[in-house]
Amino acid sequence: MDKPNKPQGRIEPYHHPAAGWGAIKQVAINLVKERVAGGNYKTLFKQNQPDGFDCPGCAWPDKQHASTFEFCENGVKAVAAEATSKRVTPAFFAEHTVDALMKETDYELEQHGRLTDPLVYNALTDKYEPIAWDAAFALIAKHLKALGNANEAAFYTSGRASNEAAFLYQLFVRMVGTNNFPDCSNMCHEATSRGLPTTVGIGKGTVTLDDFEHCDTILIFGQNPATNHPRMLGELREVSKRGAAIVSINPLRERGLQRFADPQSPVEMLTMSSTKIATTFIQPKLGGDFALLKGVAKRVLELDDQAVAAGHERILDVAFIDEHTSGFDAFAADLRAESWPALEAESGVAREDIENLARIYSNGRRVIATWGMGITQHKNSVQTVHMLSNLMMMRGNIGREGAGLCPVRGHSNVQGNRTVGIEEKPAQAFLDRLGKVFDFEPPREHGYDVVETIEAMLEGHIKVFLGLGGNFSIATPDTPRTWDALRACDLTVHITTKLNRSHLVHGKDALILPTLGRTEIDLQGGVAQGVTVEDSMSMVHISYGMNAPASKNLMSETAIVANIAHATLGSGKVDWLGYARDYSRVRDAIEQTIEGFDNYNERIGHPGGFHLRVASRERDWKTETGKANFIVHRIEEDTPIRRAKKQHGERVMTLMTTRSHDQYNTTIYALNDRYRGVFGQRRVVFINAADLEMLGFQHGDWVDMTTVWNDGIERRADSFLLVEYDIPRGCIGSYYPETNPLVPLSSVGDVCNTPTSKSIPVLLHKSAPPAGVTA
Numbered sequence: 001m002d003k004p005n006k007p008q009g010r011i012e013p014y015h016h017p018a019a020g021w022g023a024i025k026q027v028a029i030n031l032v033k034e035r036v037a038g039g040n041y042k043t044l045f046k047q048n049q050p051d052g053f054d055c056p057g058c059a060w061p062d063k064q065h066a067s068t069f070e071f072c073e074n075g076v077k078a079v080a081a082e083a084t085s086k087r088v089t090p091a092f093f094a095e096h097t098v099d100a101l102m103k104e105t106d107y108e109l110e111q112h113g114r115l116t117d118p119l120v121y122n123a124l125t126d127k128y129e130p131i132a133w134d135a136a137f138a139l140i141a142k143h144l145k146a147l148g149n150a151n152e153a154a155f156y157t158s159g160r161a162s163n164e165a166a167f168l169y170q171l172f173v174r175m176v177g178t179n180n181f182p183d184c185s186n187m188c189h190e191a192t193s194r195g196l197p198t199t200v201g202i203g204k205g206t207v208t209l210d211d212f213e214h215c216d217t218i219l220i221f222g223q224n225p226a227t228n229h230p231r232m233l234g235e236l237r238e239v240s241k242r243g244a245a246i247v248s249i250n251p252l253r254e255r256g257l258q259r260f261a262d263p264q265s266p267v268e269m270l271t272m273s274s275t276k277i278a279t280t281f282i283q284p285k286l287g288g289d290f291a292l293l294k295g296v297a298k299r300v301l302e303l304d305d306q307a308v309a310a311g312h313e314r315i316l317d318v319a320f321i322d323e324h325t326s327g328f329d330a331f332a333a334d335l336r337a338e339s340w341p342a343l344e345a346e347s348g349v350a351r352e353d354i355e356n357l358a359r360i361y362s363n364g365r366r367v368i369a370t371w372g373m374g375i376t377q378h379k380n381s382v383q384t385v386h387m388l389s390n391l392m393m394m395r396g397n398i399g400r401e402g403a404g405l406c407p408v409r410g411h412s413n414v415q416g417n418r419t420v421g422i423e424e425k426p427a428q429a430f431l432d433r434l435g436k437v438f439d440f441e442p443p444r445e446h447g448y449d450v451v452e453t454i455e456a457m458l459e460g461h462i463k464v465f466l467g468l469g470g471n472f473s474i475a476t477p478d479t480p481r482t483w484d485a486l487r488a489c490d491l492t493v494h495i496t497t498k499l500n501r502s503h504l505v506h507g508k509d510a511l512i513l514p515t516l517g518r519t520e521i522d523l524q525g526g527v528a529q530g531v532t533v534e535d536s537m538s539m540v541h542i543s544y545g546m547n548a549p550a551s552k553n554l555m556s557e558t559a560i561v562a563n564i565a566h567a568t569l570g571s572g573k574v575d576w577l578g579y580a581r582d583y584s585r586v587r588d589a590i591e592q593t594i595e596g597f598d599n600y601n602e603r604i605g606h607p608g609g610f611h612l613r614v615a616s617r618e619r620d621w622k623t624e625t626g627k628a629n630f631i632v633h634r635i636e637e638d639t640p641i642r643r644a645k646k647q648h649g650e651r652v653m654t655l656m657t658t659r660s661h662d663q664y665n666t667t668i669y670a671l672n673d674r675y676r677g678v679f680g681q682r683r684v685v686f687i688n689a690a691d692l693e694m695l696g697f698q699h700g701d702w703v704d705m706t707t708v709w710n711d712g713i714e715r716r717a718d719s720f721l722l723v724e725y726d727i728p729r730g731c732i733g734s735y736y737p738e739t740n741p742l743v744p745l746s747s748v749g750d751v752c753n754t755p756t757s758k759s760i761p762v763l764l765h766k767s768a769p770p771a772g773v774t775a
Contacts, residue, residue, distance in 0.1 A: 009671065009680020011700075011723055017274035018226040018233065018675060019073065020261025026073050033670075034084035056082065056160055056412055056518045058664075060229040061209050061535040062608065072230035077662075077669045081498065082517035083547055086113025088499050090130045093119060097126040102504050106474060106737065107668040107682075109499050115514035116551035121506055128503075128512060133555065136511050137567035143464050143491040143509065144568050150177030150443070154453045154462050157183040157422045158469030159411025160518070162531035163540070164586040165557035166413075168579060169468055170421035171589075172565035174431075175440055175574070179447030180462075181424045184470060184665075185414055186450040190752040191376040192407040193418065195385030199393075199629050201622030204415065204614050206404035207368055208537050209235065214402030217245045217364030219357075220278070221289060221388070222374015222758075226256020226675060227661045229408055233260045237275045245360050248278040250374060251286055251656070251728050252686070255675035282357055285348030285728040286654045287378050287759040291635055292354065293387040295343035298335040299358035300394055315362050317396030324619055324628055325393055331630035338635075346635050348728050366402030367392070373410070374656075377758040379640065382751040383633040390630050398628065399619035409536045411665065412518075416534030419612065420590060424449050430594070437592045438574060450476060451745060451753050457485035465507065466493040466564075468557065469515075471666040473502040477743035477755040478715070495560055497550075500666070516556045520545040524559070529583045531558070532604055534612065540597075541609030558583060640747060644708035644761035650730070651695060652708055653687070656758040657736035657743070666737050673735075678723070685764070686725035686733040695764060699724040702769045705734075707742045708761040715742050719770045732762070 056078045092112065098121070101109065118136045119128040131139075147153060155173045157166060170181065185193060193203035200206070212218075212235045225232040237260055240246055248257040261274040268274060284292045304315035321328050344351050361367060369392055375384050389398075389405065397403040409415050421430065424447040431442040448456055454476060456462045465472075465486060476482045482505075486492055489507030496503070497517050503510070516522055522529045522545055530542040555563070562580035571577060579586050584601050591600040596612045603610040615621070621628050644652045659665075660673035660682060672679050676686070685703065692698060701722045707715035717739050727733060736757065747756045 009678070011677055011684075011721075012679060013677045014255060014674050017259035017261040018256035019230065019263055020269065020274065031076070031080055034080040035086055036080050036083045058229045058231075058410060058412060060231045060408070061537045061539050062541070063209065074227065074230055074661075074664060078664060079519055081110070081667065081669070082114070082519045084113050086111070087550065088112045088115045090117050090119070093128040098128070098504050098506070099126055101499075106501055106666065107671060109501065110668055112499050114498060114550040115496065115512060117553045118514060119512040121510035123508070128510075131511070133563070136513060137563050139509065139511065140466070140491070140493055140564050141567040144176060147463060151180060151445075151447070152462060153178060153464040153466070154180040154182055154448055154456070156450075156453075156465065156467040156470060156472050157181065157417055158467070159184045159409070159414025159417060161417060161468050161557055162413060162533060162543075163416045163420050163590065164531050164583045165468065165561055166417045166422050167420040167586060167590050168558060168561045168565065168576070171434070171438065171574070172561060172569070172576075174434065174442045175438070175565070175569055177443050179424050179426060179443050179445065180453065181422050181447055182450040182453040183417060183422050184411060184475065185418055185422075186753065187475060187755055188373050188410050189376055189407055189414070190449075190754045191381035191385050191749055192371075194752045195382040196389065196405070196407075198623065199386055199389035199631060200398060200405070200616040201620075201628070202614060202616050204538055205406045205536065206398050206614055206617040207406045208539070208611065211368060211402050211404060212239055215239065215244060215366045215368045216402070217247075217360065217367040219247050219249060219361065219367065219369045220257065221249045221369065221371040222376075223250065223370060223372035223408060224252070224254045224256065224659075226254060226260070227659055228372065228410065230256075232408070233277070234262060234264070236260070236277050237262055240275055240277055245280070245364065246278045247280045247282060247357065247360060249282045249284065249289065249292065249357075251283055251731055252733065253281050253283065253726055257281075280356070280360060282349060282353055283728055286656050286731045287380070287639070287641065288347040288349065289375055289378075290380050290384040290387055290633070291343050291346035292349050292357075293384065293391055294335070294338060294635070295340070295347060295349070295351075295354040296358045296361060297387065297391045297394060298338055298343065299355050300362055300391070301332055301335050303358065303362055316394055320396030321393070324621065325630060326625040326627040327630035327632070330632050331390060334632045334634070342635060361391070362395070366400065367395070367397045368402070368404055368406050369397075370406040370408050372408050374758060376752075377749070377754055377756055379747075379749055379756050379759065380633075380636055381749040381754060386631040386633060389628075393628055393630060399617055404617065407536070412535070413533035415536060415538070416532070416540070419534055420594060433593050437589065440573065449753050451748055451755065454478070454482050454485045454745060457488055460488065463490040465489050465491070467502065468495050468561070471500040471502050473505040474500070474666045474737040474740065477740055477747070477757065478745040479737070479741040481713075481745055495557060513560055514551065514554050515560060516545065516549055516554050518543060518545060520547050520549045520554075522556045524556075524581050524583070527582075529556070529558075530604075531583065532587065532609070538612040538614050539609055540604065540612055542604040558586065640709075641759065641761050643710075648708060648763060651763060652761050653691065653732045653764060654730055655705070655739065655742060655760040655762045656731065656733050657739045657760075658733050660735050663735070676725075681721065682735050683720045683738055684723050684734065685720045686723050686727050688727050688729050688731070689724050690729055691732075692722065692724060697722055697764070697766065702767050703764040704767045705739070705742060705762045705764055707744060708763060709744045709747070711744065711746065713744070715744065717741050719767060
């Protein structure tokens with residue numbers, strides 16, 4: 001576990017707009033802090049450009065009419081982290097035991113820099129030592145061949161892996177004989193991936209970036225663009241300037257959705273001005289989005305009834321409902337039967353505000369609904385995605401220009417990974433095609449997701465864990481149990497660019513395999529290779545690195561996967577090493593296997609790449625009914641929060657974990673969260689002033705947190721500073737990964753099995769300040 005840092009920082013409200021000069025300053029600070037060589041600054045001007053590389057950060061799409069620079073503050077942090085001149089060499093590990101490194105914080109581990117050589121763990125010295133690449137591949141093959149069956153191995157994937165690496169990875173693993181593909185999707189947008197297919201037929205969004213130029217209303221649910229997808233603010237700024245309505249639906253009033261100063265606007269930068277983004281803020285309580293959406297839908301139905309009675313234009317899109325949907329009558333009946341007091345109580349939003357939101361939605365002719373993990377990390381997250389689809393279908397806002405569903409994915413190729421086969425529950429049609437193209441019988445049994453993988457490791461059913469990127473030990477819930485699970489493995493392997501906690505929480509044997517970053521030139525046989533990614537809006541484009549590799553002893557992800565496969569399976573059936581020499585051959589294989597990739601190599605040569613067809617965008621519904629489905633859900637009464645409150649009363653708080661602004665996923669760039677007014681520290685808890693009074697605490701007090709759960713396991717996180725904040729009563733917020741120990745492994749979303757990191761019942765206990773900190 002991370003040791004509590006000794007905060008020497010401050011809490012100070014931030015009154016400036018998002019981005020602007022503050023972002024410019026932070027860009028400069030990060031380039032200097034990472035010791036990025038001046039010659040590598042030019043890399044920034046190739047970021048998200050047609051002839052450059054795709055940002056290794058978020059999955060927001062690139063403009064087809066790209067400007068001179070198409071990067072953001074957090075994108076620069078991601079690039080600077082790769083382009084850093086700091087190195088972690090074998091000499092570093094000769095001086096540091098794993099036990100000593102475990103005492104460092106995640107931030108400190110990140111700051112050591114880029115890994116340069118493959119490493120193997122020596123249990124006698126408690127140190128990582130150099131190993132030749134071929135010997136590393138042979139060790140992996142030895143462990144995999146020694147398994148009783150292939151399901152005793154699990155293969156994790158980070159959303160940053162390219163289509164080429166991910167496709168080869170899933171092919172190799174299925175040829176080994178398992179569908180055990182835990183991946184980062186399981187922890188973020190899995191509710192979207194499982195929820196949308198039952199409503200509209202495919203688990204992807206229905207909009208493109210062009211739709212933002214035609215919409216008149218945007219509803220932003222559970223999302224903080226300024227930190228997580230900063231380039232999205234440029235689109236929102238243009239929408240706002242057109243006079244469109246933008247509504248933020250989030251427990252926190254995030255700075256980036258209040259005002260934004262565009263660094264690409266000379267006027268705003270020189271005049272110190274900014275643009276107002278959201279016109280309305282709605283702050284539901286944590287887990288209240290389902291009831292809020294149902295309340296909005298109920299009010300839209302009431303408005304339609306009033307319009308019919310008055311002989312006015314209908315509010316409902318009756319033609320769309322009749323031609324394209326199924327189940328509306330049952331849905332309408334359920335809305336009519338729902339009580340307003342229940343909707344207000346469960347959403348935490350007053351009826352007046354619900355009705356105002358319904359009025360904004362009904363006045364919109366072209367409405368886009370976007371959402372992030374504020375929607376998807378709850379027990380009822382799939383039901384909430386269904387209700388959001390229901391609401392959008394009521395007025396035909398799917399498959400229309402300027403309107404649609406827009407789940408905003410986190411990591412840069414998390415959607416592409418799923419498209420090319422990283423899926424523990426693969427479609428039978430995909431397996432049929434894969435088996436036909438490569439002449440083998442793929443495993444048909446569903447594999448383990450992230451939570452199931454941890455459980456299987458704890459039970460001794462998983463003996464080998466291989467991670468293609470990411471930081472599994474910290475990204476996952478129930479941190480101490482996850483660490484126990486990883487340490488129970490016979491072998492853990494991590495393909496990575498920088499040192500992180502997961503390399504230190506290892507199996508009996510352990511390997512660190514350093515890989516090229518996306519910003520680096522990937523030469524195979526003297527020929528520069530490009531890799532492809534798919535963004536949040538189904539655009540597929542190619543990415544070429546621009547910088548010299550951090551070490552001559554690095555291999556690309558694609559080459560590492562191919563060499564592991566060659567060492568394990570041989571190349572009698574598949575020419576793995578041939579794929580590693582020429583990535584266009586991998587793309588040819590993807591084209592043969594997966595629908596929509598026709599002329600793959602040719603189409604990625606076009607500026608901006610190409611759009612993968614999304615059937616629901618064309619009102620082609622790939623559902624069992626052949627139509628878009630309205631789905632009825634009732635408000636759930638027996639929830640973990642309710643059960644906890646029955647036991648402990650109103651002292652139970654609902655915790656959501658969240659990112660700071662100086663963070664991307666589990667990577668900590670600095671100890672600040674300036675938009676929320678936090679500087680130099682991370683162990684803080686945002687809490688409503690009335691709750692402080694009710695609990696007998698004050699702003700600035702220190703607390704420990706414990707989880708209220710029913711399995712007899714103590715879960716705690718100690719030494720957090722209370723910060724008075726504008727957040728709904730009964731709700732608190734704090735950063736992950738510091739609070740991941742509080743998330744029970746068994747606390748998961750219905751259907752999707754995603755950890756419920758946005759709705760954990762906890763108790764706060766007053767504690768003394770950490771050593772060295774003055775109260």
